[in-house]
Amino acid sequence: MEKKLADSEMQSCTLCGATFDPDAPSSLFAEAGEWLAQEVWHDAGKLCPLCRENRARLAMMYCQEYYR
Numbered sequence: 001m002e003k004k005l006a007d008s009e010m011q012s013c014t015l016c017g018a019t020f021d022p023d024a025p026s027s028l029f030a031e032a033g034e035w036l037a038q039e040v041w042h043d044a045g046k047l048c049p050l051c052r053e054n055r056a057r058l059a060m061m062y063c064q065e066y067y068r
């Protein structure tokens with residue numbers, strides 16, 4: 001039996017395929033990743049919090065031009 005969530009739709013991450021709740025509270029890194037998704041990669045809302053966090057960490061390490 002599959003449970004259906006009443007008020008939040010589960011999303012499937014385009015990077016790792018994990019299902020996640022787009023309305024779930026996010027960490028600082030996930031919020032940074034969300035900003036990057038909107039401003040840089042234009043795929044906001046399609047990545048799970050973990051991938052957003054990982055991306056934000058990578059961006060901070062390798063894409064210094066975004067953090068001048």
Ligand SMILES: [Zn+2]
Nearest residue numbers: 013016048051
């Ligand atoms: Zn993911």
